[in-house]
Amino acid sequence: MPSKNLVQGEKGLLCPKCSHLNPGGLKQCEYCNSQLFVKCKKCGAKVQRVISKCPECRHRMHKSPFRKLKRRMFRRSKKLTFGQTAIMVIVAYGAYKMITMAAGKF
Numbered sequence: 001m002p003s004k005n006l007v008q009g010e011k012g013l014l015c016p017k018c019s020h021l022n023p024g025g026l027k028q029c030e031y032c033n034s035q036l037f038v039k040c041k042k043c044g045a046k047v048q049r050v051i052s053k054c055p056e057c058r059h060r061m062h063k064s065p066f067r068k069l070k071r072r073m074f075r076r077s078k079k080l081t082f083g084q085t086a087i088m089v090i091v092a093y094g095a096y097k098m099i100t101m102a103a104g105k106f
């Protein structure tokens with residue numbers, strides 16, 4: 001994952017496709033020729049493709065591979081919470097049954 005201090009001119013530009021670290025000032029990746037910048041649809045600012053949010057207006061950038069990855073991870077975690085909820089319901093139901101049975105005995 002790219003760090004926040006990885007801005008143009010400092011350490012270089014990280015390619016969103018091949019993760020090659022390009023020297024600052026380049027518009028295209030020197031390794032795979034893919035575009036390093038994308039124009040913000042809201043304010044028109046030139047934003048690095050590895051950044052998912054526009055630093056100028058905080059508009060969410062599309063076509064970001066990291067955003068896709070985040071979405072995939074979020075989906076997976078959602079499934080996990082659903083499974084956890086199902087298990088909790090079953091356990092709660094079992095505990096309820098046991099409590100009612102114990103209550104009936106005494």
Ligand SMILES: [Zn+2]
Pocket residue numbers: 015016017018019020029030031032033034
């Ligand atoms: Zn590249």
Ligand SMILES: [Zn+2]
Pocket residue numbers: 040041042043044045054055056057058059
């Ligand atoms: Zn913007």
